[in-house]
Amino acid sequence: xxxxxxxxxxxLVIGTLIIFGYAxxxxxxxxxxxxxxxxGSMQSDSLKLISDAEKELLDLDNIARYAAYNALVKLGDxxxxxxxxxxxxxxxxxxxxxxxxxxxxxGKTIFRNIGFTYIYDFDNKLIIEGLAKEELTSEKDFxxxxxxxxxxxxxxxxxxxxxxxxxxxxxxxxxxxxVQNSDVFEEMSVICAEEGEFLNFExxxxxxxxxxxxxxxxxxxxxxxxxT
Amino acid sequence: MxxxxxxxxxxxxxxxxxxPWFIILFFFALFVFFIIFTIxxxxxxxxxxxxEIEDSSLSFSLINFFRMQSSKGNVHDLFYYYMKNSDAGxxxxxxxxxxxxxxxxxxxxxxxxxxxxxxxxxxxxxxxxGGVVGVAIKLTDNYEFxxxxxxxxxxxxxxxxxxxxxxxxxxxPCSFLDKNQCLNWVGCVLEQxxxxxx
Numbered sequence: 001x002x003x004x005x006x007x008x009x010x011x012l013v014i015g016t017l018i019i020f021g022y023a024x025x026x027x028x029x030x031x032x033x034x035x036x037x038x039x040g041s042m043q044s045d046s047l048k049l050i051s052d053a054e055k056e057l058l059d060l061d062n063i064a065r066y067a068a069y070n071a072l073v074k075l076g077d078x079x080x081x082x083x084x085x086x087x088x089x090x091x092x093x094x095x096x097x098x099x100x101x102x103x104x105x106x107g108k109t110i111f112r113n114i115g116f117t118y119i120y121d122f123d124n125k126l127i128i129e130g131l132a133k134e135e136l137t138s139e140k141d142f143x144x145x146x147x148x149x150x151x152x153x154x155x156x157x158x159x160x161x162x163x164x165x166x167x168x169x170x171x172x173x174x175x176x177x178x179v180q181n182s183d184v185f186e187e188m189s190v191i192c193a194e195e196g197e198f199l200n201f202e203x204x205x206x207x208x209x210x211x212x213x214x215x216x217x218x219x220x221x222x223x224x225x226x227x228t
Numbered sequence: 229m230x231x232x233x234x235x236x237x238x239x240x241x242x243x244x245x246x247x248p249w250f251i252i253l254f255f256f257a258l259f260v261f262f263i264i265f266t267i268x269x270x271x272x273x274x275x276x277x278x279x280e281i282e283d284s285s286l287s288f289s290l291i292n293f294f295r296m297q298s299s300k301g302n303v304h305d306l307f308y309y310y311m312k313n314s315d316a317g318x319x320x321x322x323x324x325x326x327x328x329x330x331x332x333x334x335x336x337x338x339x340x341x342x343x344x345x346x347x348x349x350x351x352x353x354x355x356x357x358g359g360v361v362g363v364a365i366k367l368t369d370n371y372e373f374x375x376x377x378x379x380x381x382x383x384x385x386x387x388x389x390x391x392x393x394x395x396x397x398x399x400x401p402c403s404f405l406d407k408n409q410c411l412n413w414v415g416c417v418l419e420q421x422x423x424x425x426x
Contacts, residue, residue, distance in 0.1 A: 009251065010250050013254040016254060039277075044281055047287075051287035054288070055371050062302075062373060066374075066376045105374055105378060108374055
């Protein structure tokens with residue numbers, strides 16, 4: 001072998017080392033996608049998508065509950081609610097307030113563009129179901145996860161308290177006397193109104209959790225956040 | 229080209245015999261790179277995947293952690309009340325729930341509208357100092373939600389970066405924490421001004 005042959009073999013070796021070394025450098029520094037393409041990455045991505053979606057759904061469940069609390073407080077705090085005409089439509093008023101509250105909350109989340117249909121059940125407890133009109137989708141590469149962001153909340157609050165309050169109002173209206181032993185009185189810290197001013201209820205300042213402290217009557221007890 | 233022609237005349241094997249050390253070096257290098265590409269890199273990558281799966285397990289745990297019932301409703305509500313009044317009793321309850329449910333090498337940081345909350349708790353896991361012990365912590369997961377006041381709350385979960393083999397040996401991370409950090413890591417307790425594993 002002549003001198004050119006001596007150049008070829010070392011050149012081959014050194015060249016190979018350089019190529020492998022460069023490849024290693026690329027893997028170690030630039031090719032960030034490499035780890036996502038190994039065995040286990042799809043499973044990992046799938047789990048991540050599911051857990052991310054579950055977090056959003058958990059947030060939605062809480063929002064639905066907060067909106068109900070807010071709507072109840074505003075309903076109780078609203079002077080217009082004490083109009084006799086509105087007593088008859090208290091459920092309708094609650095629905096309006098609830099959906100307004102929900103829209104305010106949802107506007108700050110990823111659910112802002114997903115419409116909901118609400119189903120209310122006012123029998124003894126307040127039960128609200130929200131049926132989503134669209135799916136919640138999340139995807140990474142070719143993995144797609146879909147979920148219907150429906151929710152159902154149960155709040156231990158009976159809207160029929162307004163019916164009972166109306167009954168008391170009617171009784172008061174007849175003889176202009178406070179009915180201290182009324183069953184309504186047991187549920188609400190409504191004090192005797194000043195004559196001619198039924199709306200002048202006692203302002204109860206009590207910590208009801210989320211409920212704003214200034215409310216016009218005592219919210220029925222036993223709810224987890226309304227408990228006294 | 230002339231080199232190849234020359235080699236064809238003498239033969240490739242002849243060239244090998246003429247430069248044996250380079251050939252030995254060549255095969256040795258091939259062997260080394262074979263080891264790197266087939267064993268070391270997959271090992272590191274598998275370790276990362278294992279770390280990701282482990283992080284996912286924390287994600288599911290923390291979802292259930294937030295669902296847990298508490299004296300104020302659920303854990304969201306505990307955080308909400310704590311952020312309102314920094315009540316020590318509420319912190320104790322949150323910490324008790326955390327210790328019941330989360331791994332001990334977890335630290336929680338709470339941001340409201342991108343700002344850390346006031347008080348001693350949930351505002352410092354040590355990441356601003358470059359980690360508890362150098363690079364020993366990582367942001368594992370976070371959970372964002374709206375609170376009752378329609379504020380955006382972000383809860384960051386840090387944990388010791390035990391997936392790196394050189395950090396597996398850290399047995400007592402609490403001793404590296406300052407007082408404020410000590411109050412935030414689940415597995416650490418402050419006793420007489422000293423941070424200890426608890």
